[in-house]
Amino acid sequence: MKNTSTRKNQSYWLAHVIASGQARSMAAYAKAQGIDAQQLYAWKSKLAKSGQLTKNEVSNINTSLFEKVDIAKTYPRDLLCKIILPNHISIELPITENLEALSVLVRQLGKPL
Numbered sequence: 529m530k531n532t533s534t535r536k537n538q539s540y541w542l543a544h545v546i547a548s549g550q551a552r553s554m555a556a557y558a559k560a561q562g563i564d565a566q567q568l569y570a571w572k573s574k575l576a577k578s579g580q581l582t583k584n585e586v587s588n589i590n591t592s593l594f595e596k597v598d599i600a601k602t603y604p605r606d607l608l609c610k611i612i613l614p615n616h617i618s619i620e621l622p623i624t625e626n627l628e629a630l631s632v633l634v635r636q637l638g639k640p641l
Contacts, residue, residue, distance in 0.1 A: 541571035542580055548572075549585065611637060 544563060551557035554572070558565035575581045609630060611619045623630065 538575070538580070541568070542575055544568060545572045545575055545581065546585060613637070 544557075544561065545568065548554045548557035548568060551560070554568055555565045558568045572581070607623045608620045609623050611621075611634065613619070621630065621633070
């Protein structure tokens, strides 16, 4: 009886581990499926060690918790920051690579007189 239950459990997790290979990440897949991400990772390891997952299947599963982000090194010259004050005066400033200066300005505008 226990062996049947164990095999069903292995089959259940094997299907989820393989399906997670098509997702953005294992964590995203687990969240979408409403299953525990830690168990999914643990079963991936367990199934790989037991030989139930091929090396190709294991390498196709994205275990990353992070998404790749490309950061622009330069900004378009026509990119503007528009600040509208409570008295309806608006200020438009070009956004430059020095975002710290813009951040200081915005903080100063928020301070009471």
